[in-house]
Amino acid sequence: KPPGSGKFSTGQSGGFELGFEPMPMVSFGLLVWAGNANTSTSYTGTCDTTDPAVVCPRGNFSSLLIGANARFNLAVAADANDVKRLFLYARAGAGYALLRPSGLLANEVVVFGGPGIEYFTHLRHFSIGLEADATFGVGNKGFAMLVQPLVRYNF
Numbered sequence: 001k002p003p004g005s006g007k008f009s010t011g012q013s014g015g016f017e018l019g020f021e022p023m024p025m026v027s028f029g030l031l032v033w034a035g036n037a038n039t040s041t042s043y044t045g046t047c048d049t050t051d052p053a054v055v056c057p058r059g060n061f062s063s064l065l066i067g068a069n070a071r072f073n074l075a076v077a078a079d080a081n082d083v084k085r086l087f088l089y090a091r092a093g094a095g096y097a098l099l100r101p102s103g104l105l106a107n108e109v110v111v112f113g114g115p116g117i118e119y120f121t122h123l124r125h126f127s128i129g130l131e132a133d134a135t136f137g138v139g140n141k142g143f144a145m146l147v148q149p150l151v152r153y154n155f
Helices: none
Strands: 010-023 026-038 061-078 084-098 110-118 127-135 142-151
Touching: 010 061, 010 110, 010 142, 026 084, 061 110, 110 142
Parallel strands: none
Antiparallel strands: 010 026, 026 061, 061 084, 084 110, 110 127, 127 142
16 A cells, blocks of 8 residues: 555565675665556545645655565475575565655665575576565655565576
8 A cells, every 4th residue: 555545556666686695594685676556536635734834745765775685595395416495585674765756755775675486496506486575664664565576696
């Protein structure tokens, strides 16, 4: 539900993460996520619509989140050669979201976290998975749920 809306909206997201593993089951990363929320054409966010001198933007908005996260992995299954391939994980992170158009919602600090599942394929360095993240905008008090596929290349 976008802040000030009370209604559910859908959207698209994608991102890039660069990380490292100091221990086999713990990783840290820097990330950039981009997203778009599809709202109604009458959505005005947190803009003050009661003041006639203020012209409020309306409709969809986009975000760019720059942040960091920590991930804790748990090996679930290994193949016939005892190579761990299937992992469950939980992650938590925070970042700063730039929201556009300006005036609809203010830029803000965002916290996020959630579970995921990742399978390391027999193709060298590649993994696939699915993750679900809950995000919360601290300033606007907006809540979002992301469910997205994962394709990862590991060095």
